[in-house]
Amino acid sequence: AAHIEKEESKGDKSLFQQPADDTRPSSPFGFERLPLKDLTKNLEGLPYDKLKERSVFEKAVQSAFGGALGDTRRPLNEVTLWDWSHIVAALYKAALAGALLQHQETATLPDPLSLKWRLLALRFDGSRVVDRSPDIQALLARREWVREGLDKAKRLLEEDYPLGTEVYRDSNGSLFVVPDVQELLEYTGSGGHTLKFLIQQELESVFDGELLITPRLDQEAWWAQAPNQSGKDEIPPIAERLGENEPANPDPAKVKGWWQNNNTEPCRISGVRPQGPSTKAVKRKLSDFWLERTGKRSKEWAANPENTIWMSEVADINGRVALVAAKLDLKHWLTPDGLVNTLLATSPQQGGSAPTKKTPSFARLRRIWETCAGFWKESIGEKEQLASLVGTVEHRLIIQGTLSTSLGPYHAYEILLETGIDVEVVWDEKKQGLIIIDNLQYLARRIGAKNGACKTPESAADWLISYLQDGKELKIYEPEDSGGKRRVAGCIRDIGVELEQHDYVPAISVLSEPQQFMILVPASKALAVAQHIKSEYEVQFSRVKNRLPLHLSVVFFGRKQPFYAVLDAARRMLKRNSPVDAAWMIEASGQAESTEVCRHSNGRLGNRVTNLKLRRKVGDNRLPQLNAELETMVSYSTGDPNTEDVWYPYLFVRRAAPDVPLESREHTFNVSLPGCNAEATLVHVKEVKEGDEVCYAPSTFDFEFLDVAARRFELAYDEATGMRLPRSHEAYATRPFLLEDLDVAQCLWSLAAENAPTRRENAQLQQITGLIEAKRRDWRVSRPDDDVLNKFADQVFRRSLGKLWNEIPEIQRKKLTSWAASGRWRDLMELYMSILKLPESETSVKEQEVIL
Template sequence: MTGWPRLTEEERRAILLVEALGLLHDVGKLTDYFLLDKCGGGTFSYQLVTDPQAVHSQVGALDDYASKTWQQWSRWRSAVTPYSSFPAIAETLAEATFRWGEESYSLAELPMFARPRPRIQNADWRSALGKTMRPALVVGAMHGIAHYEKEGGTKQTNYAAMCRASAFGDEQFINETAGATTLNDAYASLPVAALRDGATWERAAWLAVMRQKLELGIADTRRPTNEVTLWDWGYTVASLAKAALAWIAQNGWPDGGPGDIYFRTMSVTIDRLEIYRNTDKITDLLGLRDALDESYRKLQVLLEEEFGLGNRFYHDETGAYYLLPDIAFTEEDIARIRSCFPLDLLPHIDFGQPGDRIRARDLDQENTPHADLVERLLRLVAIPRKRAQEIAPPVFTDSGTAEQLHATWTAHGARPKNAERCAACGLRPVAYPDDDAALEAGVTLAGRADGDTARDRHLCRVCLDRRGRPARDWYRDRRRTVWTDEVADDNGRLALFVGALDLDGWLDASLISTLVVSEENGRPKEAKNPSPARIYRIAETARSFWSETVAGLDGVIGQPLYRIAIQPSPADVAALNDDAGLLRYHAYEINVDGVLLAVMWDGERFVTTENLAYFVSRWKPEAADGEGDDPFPLLRNSLNGSRFEVMEPAGYDEISTPRAAFRVQETERLEAFTPVIDLMTEPSLCMTLVPADKAMAVANWVKGRYEKQMGRVRDRLPMHMGLVFFPRRTPIRSVLDAGRRMLGMAGEWLWQAWTVDSVAAAPSGVQRVTFDNGVCWDVPTKALDGTDDRWYPYFLSAAPATPTATIGLTDLCHVTDLAAGSKVFVRPSRFDYEFLDTTGRTYDIAYDPATGRRLSRPTRPYPLEHLETLDKVWDDFQTLSRSQRYQVVQAIEATSAEWNLNFAARGASSAFGQFVADTLAGAAWPKGKKWHQLSKPDRSRLVDAGIRGDLTDVVEIHMQILKEREPAANQAPVSEQQ
């Protein structure tokens, strides 16, 4: 084995500039001229980013292939072109130069050759132009396998209403108003000048800007192939071309051309959920997250820039997946990868099996059967990802690592066997290292991470340093929070929102065949082809869904909260820093009349880090009467001029200890913030902390977004949602353990047979499908401009035999063709919740691995659609007085237990159903809300809820967990006859 190539600076620059060519080769489509041309509003040759006659002024002998190509370019030059419309871009590309072997190129010479057409790929360009044009030919060959551009579809003819779709059919207008020139502006401002700069070129920042601009454009204007953006296609082409050039750099030009180059996926994986689950404090978790993110950034620089091997093609909570050339690796190469990670966060590195490599030409969608494409694309993401989920990465991956960790215990004299381990990582000794010289390679510590403070907090200095960094970053941008006490609601409770999209069938490409390109006689004729670019687009659509969801929580949470700053006297500031040794950006507590107020010390003042309304409710000073809902006046009047103790925060179930005392000089109201902590937003998983009293609103809002953006394919793309409610002092490890357990509600790969009860067209371009199990779906049937959607909203009339089986077009039924009695197969979405009143409650969250049914709560998980039903049940039930609600629920549940009825028996027993109805009818309903005054559907819903146990659940959620106040409209119960 020779290992990965060690590139010269010249070779590295060449590969990175050809990568840029991959992104730019189709950039002529990033114009309004391109959209107008496709609508019949002009003639535009988008292929000519630069002028072939200007950059190739000396032309020699042209063979037949080259002659036909040159003639076509001459015809294209007579139309409007990108180079004639944006000459500055073409001129700048001419200044970005590199050498490939003995040949010199500028980027301006190459875009027109970066095409998969045989006459370009097979022409003798050395005779014609004195150069082989091989860098561009590689890009052109990869263009042909990254995606398929000849699928047909329906032409969009209205430029002003031209749409860009998501991977699942949800559309946006490219130009919001007629005549807008947003794409032209994006093209004109492309950051191509950076490509001239060589060593000073900041690739990561450049890619971020390029992505922002290229995502505005689409590779194809026809429906439904308008879902792949220029970024999706360009990045996939660039990644393949980069890996291909790295292969060529070591092996030379392949005899059969670029199609004979082999690729493979390398996975560098760490189970983030497991790593996070080993932390007690949120700051430890966030510190670990930042450390992992930084390690993966280092890995990107190593593989993508220093080695120039390829790009990260996919990443999620399991790790990073790189598309690389099939080149032998050495132990030295593996050691370089591991060097990007700290000892306690070492990843599992997997290059796959010998049969996992993929030959470039075997991904040619034009000449490869659909089933074969699916089998080969499995090796791109699905198989490596499944293997990563099955492998628990060991910490001690080799003897060298074990020796390094052993050295942390023997440095500066052997420690006793019972020496305390770090409470965060569990590997290093508390207060390690005694001397910075003993630190692991690549690790540096801030001065605040000293040994004494580490001992006080039962941490090694490495973890102490990690803990301080999230707080430091938060202090610089305090619009969000990193403190769970601030996320807690006015009752001191939080909720972990867990959202999971089941993408397995999409990442393995098997479900792409359920997306129809064209019809014949009202039946599907042609399905979308799977491609690397489509898989990338699917993953990034899901990632955007979750990131935009978290960003939009401000509007769901409602009015933002605020903090206060508590300013000690100047003398006390000096004493707190010098004598007490308070650490900047670390958490402390202020003892206010025996009630602890969570704060952070910034070196000059304390900034509160908890929900102030909840603090006041615990403090309960006499002065609170008449102060209203705003706690700041009360806090200011009570704190100013008073003397308080600063406390060292204690661990779970421990007692805080005093550190110092100070007098408050003044208090100041600070800026508002949104009480949300985003823990994870990956394509298939989102975990976010929100106030408990907003959790149900968040769940309903996310469900609405899912139904709008993914409602066309909801039968094939289920979303599972869980809420873990908990008191603010619950260890974060227990919360995350509960969240991880909730992922089990999905069960194994499972298609359920559902029977349609009724179908009806509903307003706003949806088809309302009601199933005989009571679930009702509003499935979108119109594109954004009102065109009938005959591409996405299909149901399966037969279940696939295996998870990766190809789904035939004859097994698809359009939603508008459904009728009462139709049998379809769906993958249901689900919802569950739990309240961790004790940490041991996490063990109640266990599901049957086959069905996803809750073992201890057979009524759960609910269908996701049941969220709306639960809300309606509560709206009606809460009109009863508090005591009446409890009496009704207790009577129902006591009778169920006395009659020894399980979940199935409750539903089958007519006697029990009658008892529930009689109990509800006999309750003391208030005036104006009598039982007989409720609508028949409302009464039926309440009775069904009592039979299923939903009434018990809504009482638990709203009265016991959320502690909701009595509605103002509630009147005292009356005893008159119902």
Template sequence: MSERTIPAELKLSDSHRQAILYIELLGLIHDLGKLTDTFLRKEASNASNQGKKYEYRLFVDPRKLYTQAKTCKTVHNWRKNADNKACAFNDRPDLTDTLRSVKLTAWDGIEYCLAELAPFLAKTGFWKDNDKWMKELGKNMQPGTLIGFLHGIGHFEKESSGNNQTQAYINTWRSTPFGYDEEQLPTGSENNLTKTLQQLPLSQEEIQVVVQSAKEREQWLEKMENGLSKGLADTRRPINDVTLWDWGYLVASLAKAAAHYLFHHRWPESPEQLSFRTLRINLDRLQLYAESDRITDLLGKQNAIEEAYKKVRQYLEFDLALGNRIHHDETGDYYLIPGVLPGEDPKTALRIAIQNIFRKESLEDCLPRVHFGTSVQAGHLDKKNQKNATRDNNAVIETIRELLVNPRRDARAEAPVQNNNNLSLFEDEWKNGKSENAERCSVCGLRPVGYPVTGDLPEVEKNLEPWALEKKAKERNLCRLCLNRRGRRAKKWAEQWAGEAQHSKPPMTIWTDEVADDDGRIALFVGSFGLDHWLDGSALETIRLSKNTGKNPSPARLFRITETARSFWTTINSEVLQEKVNTESCRIVLTPANTDKLDLGKFHTYELQCNPHGMRISFVWDSERGYFLSVENLNGLMKRHGYKQNMLSMITTVKNTFENKTCTLYQPSSYGTASSRRATICIKTANLSTIHYKPVIPLLAEPSVCMSLIPADKAVDVSLKVFEKYQQEMSRVQDRLPMGIGLVFFPRRTPIRAVMEAGRAMLNMLQSKPEEEWKVNDLKRQTNTIDLTFNNSISFSYKTSYGKDSEIPDIWHLCCFDSEGKAKQLNELTTESHVKVYPGRFDFEFLDTSGRRFDIYYDEHGRRPRNTRPFYLTDIQRIADLWQYIRSLSKSQIYQVIELIETKRTEWHVAPGTKDERTEVFRKFVQSTLAGAEWPTTHSWHTISEQETLVQAGVDGVLTDVAELYISILKSPSTENQKA
């Protein structure tokens, strides 16, 4: 147990808390028998009817249980199945004895072992026979029958009607909710899934760690997720999108919240009366990150917030055993908890306890808003009630929305600070004789510089690291809390770098100067998904199981949707950036001659200059190893000072510049202060390291948002790769799942505050005008695709089958929204059809000044003041192609052509997108201007096959954007310049 305070209203005995955690475990493994190759074979379309049938529900051996049951028909059938069928417990034979040895005492005061509860977990109606179980078995089996009941509520996505299609065993795939075949389960080796089952951490010792500590439980859950995510809740298309992890975790979360309620209250007349609600803990993280002037403060704040959220999760899920986190994103964390909490005012007590965890992380200026959602009854989450009467599907969907969609909507609509929830007035910080005009912390802007004074507030100081001293804080114009929040990032980075010689994978940097490209520019990559209409269930209606039936937005499926989107962005940050961003980056290592006499801050950043007119380079002083380590892009540094950039030339330059030379050391400029001379240092040795690093800083990867800092010259390549991955994985739903890509370019010395504000503004691309009505101009039915071309010249290509040989027709995803917002098959469209599309967007801006960020806003039509922006997402490839067409012109010719076109556009008042006589005349002018340009003889105008594409780009004004992006921002040379 942790030392965190538990409100008296929610306090449980250790035995009760352990019982809840064991019940949660049972919910997680309630369909464990499906994690076997035998289950795949049984469910396969080519399954043989010969031999024994497979009983996946029996993952414990019933013949070792219920020895007192002599006449119970159900127990007799279990034993008979164990004798006559192949059962899951044969694939994990140790599990029965393990679960027999783990015991819990339930709310009814009866002791159970986990094994005897297991056969009850997957049958939704067993709870009705609790009296029979008491008579037959001597126990009412309520913990097991509870999970069996919640089994049906947690995943009613197993639609029994419709055109669900079984898969062949060797060709069984797990798909995403967006129709992409993510992984082939039998990967060529026999018993691939069964081996996964056998490796799950389910020995007696491994199970017991679940109740021993929050950290061990967290590690255990990660291992379970890795294993269960490989299995399928159902193998049939298109409902093969929910994994056993999604399924088990949601049932476990429901069971946990219900069990917590039952330990404070009695068993209800029907479990349908159990209620649940969502506890949301919200922070506008993007706003908080945008309030940082330096990347170190942003990352420090990010780490502190993540650590606080992690401790809150441990508190709620382990210390209180109150419920589980079912969603988290940039708005905060969302927990499924009991609808009824014990005590007079448990909500206030819980809110205070959660906010106190943030206070202990020195986050008084980042206290979250804590809210409790609407209570919903379990029976209203199911499509059938206890009398088997079918409920209205829309009513069920509305109830499910109360668990995630509505709380998330409310969180985004709220003000960041609310009275009586998270308002902190910071009165105490300004006591003890502090004048009102005392200097404020340059990071938080709320506390005095140097706060708290050493020895004045021991309760506050005990949460600070020993190195977060008052003197150091004052030197940096910070309060000690913000200094502490920054952490010793440079120290950890230096230690990592020193140990990287034996590693093959280059680490990522933490310095923006190293992220900058050779021209000293950086790009903030902003990615986003429009998930709202997926989470509210409306988009799932377009995935048709039959003519009148769409997919159900069950809690398990919604969980899978958000985690699939998060996985996409996580892969972008961890793999795509690794692939597309150059690793040929190295650092200068300078060893001074007089280290003993140096009085420098440990792992502090300084600037070194060898002569009044020489290079001034940023270095970190590694006090433990006694050298300076550069933190700049050396290629860019050499380029700016006129040196060659190859490795041999750089080594020579470094040695000639620094080795055996006397250098001046400067304290770099900071908030409100200019750089100042600090000391004179003699450099003994100067070397160029051979350890490379990745010039990338990932910032965020949530379902709806991704942000990373990357070199500006790699931004378009990264965007094209992301677009390619999107086309590969989401093309079946590309008209309903919009992706936005924004690029904010900026010089390396730009305050990070302005950059983050610009990035936040670009996230409004998809929200400003979420849908448009497009007319189908052309429809082509190919062998394996359906190609739609719309009246705006955009084309979508839909793959009509699965598999390499196109042997499985896709009869589920080939739908769209018609003009009335109803699902319509693509085969029903004609060239006169109008459809609603959620288009993806692409935008970019260069922050030549910090104030340029205010140019990024989108009006009610989704447009910016610049008429061409934002572009449609498909224009990313168009823009890249246009540059390849015009780059054969010289730079001066490109500018001259564009200036002529834009001058005439202004004089003739030609508005982009209009079609009239004036536009046609303007088109002819653009064509003649392009034709009259000085094209090289090897690439003359009449040899260009894409003349019409270039002319249209000139008419639309897109050529101007292409020139700005590639020439002004990316500094890409034209082909003529390269030849020269």
């Protein structure tokens, strides 16, 4: 069962053996990293004196074994020693536990060749648990609450009663490998309680009836790789279990008990507990349970101020925040007959025997979801990387003075200035001061500071110190409730303001799991974050992006917008999918120039790259009129410049170009298209020809400004095309964009608004947009490719730019006019001028080449 993914190479086994001094690990999608090093040092450095401290030793082993390989030969170099050994240990541990249980019942031991296992699932609808959070502090507290509960169940099953091993976890729960014992959940321990009861008891000790999770055991066992029976592998039903999430309901008996003789309002965080009973909790419309948990988060933050948990600190200078949300669609990658079958263990040879496809083994499936989870962390989750994208804030201000009454330790409050401006603060019990948790530049601007005083966080801090230390008494209020009411909590006089060095990154991670990722960043930095995720995706998933699309979304909103509405908007945007069987025609295919590759990815795609131009197949009524053209680069390089990748970068070809039949191509093999009853031939990317009809699932980018909470209800997508459903006043929708068009959008904006000599002033750009949109309405244009409107847009830009128009390369002129005629130029104006509010001073002249 452990070696199921070690498909033997045909012929010379040393053919693809890597040299000892240049052995590179690969991702399960073919992306190779830097050579391995320090393997012996890492092994010798394991804390062998901590063998009995399971979590400590396991973490150290994961770090050491994660940098080693289960097999160093290409293309079997994608499964790390940690992935492999973790599954080996999980299977062995469960088999041993099962043998002991069977021997206890029947005084016999199982046949080693007949060993089977089951999955034990603790699954629930995590979005319902987290998305009801009214603010980011509540979300972080509830996320920690869920983690704590699952950790207790994990400790029970892995250590207290060592029956299984957790092999998967996301925001919807956990999966464990356990023995093939049909009545496992009904087994009783020495205390007379069943395993099911013990699991629920551990969960209950944290969830306290607010979340009821029922353990589910596989009905049928599986044996991974059938010993001595080639081709009879049984893959764990992981994909099925991930789709079987129980409703996140509370315990009815507990809820009934809470509300017995209680007529208060519901807690604004849980929604099922009554407020109180303490006066402090009732004032904040919370139950004591959640008052304690949110207060704990705030106290931990005050002791560790290089992070933030406050929305207003994440807001940009305009008081706006962005939730960047992304999804990797793994639906067809975790099934036995899924897309792992499109990856090869041996190279296909023209006229030879069929190549060996990679087996969707347990270790390989684990490697897939671990790689996707690691992609988010590596791309954007590490503090250093995030700081380079969104910057850091070096200081916070602390207001100190004489309080009229005591304040709740580490509770959030608001100070209402004479000007009517509210200042968000947190009472730090240890420092005896109120920490300002606003963006200082935005706060200074709101109060009335001139632009010069708001130019940097440091200048804004200096201005605020001077403003606040004027001897006036400041009133402190409880946070404003949903009805707009404030309660006085006290006042502070004899004010002094101190500047403290904190160096925090203004960003908050909301969700990070294999298939989805969400992070809060300043609105002004959202495009930089989105562009970075896109760039990393195009490098690390280059070989499989036609089968594993990335859907990237950004929800912009004001800092006071209800967070549940923001989360709901992001969830709705991430529901869109790209049909895996969408038909595209290859318009051009060829080796990419080295200068193009360097400009695209700083050479990270390697020395073998194919440039593809595709167009949606004409005649399919499902297809949108937008997103019909796609140009992309696909790498077939390895870490060795002398070895090309013949195992990963393949495209589904439904119909070959008439003059180049599939039989004449060397690297081909047949598979079934997942999700539909159709077979297609996979052709290596370097052998795809102009005129081929291929299946391609494109990646997309979308954005929305949540000016009001109800705007989220307009976010719906056509299942067949992936395009938004048009709003009532629209003939068609212009979003989402293809992911590749994010580069086009930024180039067009630079061309028209930033770069000399074609830059136009903001007022001119608004006038251009207004003229084109007025004609769209007057002429009742119903197509994005309306020829008359396209010609009109051409004339508008021509008149605005004069002689400069003809100096712009033709491809850029065509892009600009087609985007204006389709309505996408209007989208750019909304994004850059209305949402990001780029002032005239920021559209400075940049002497650089704009290339489309």
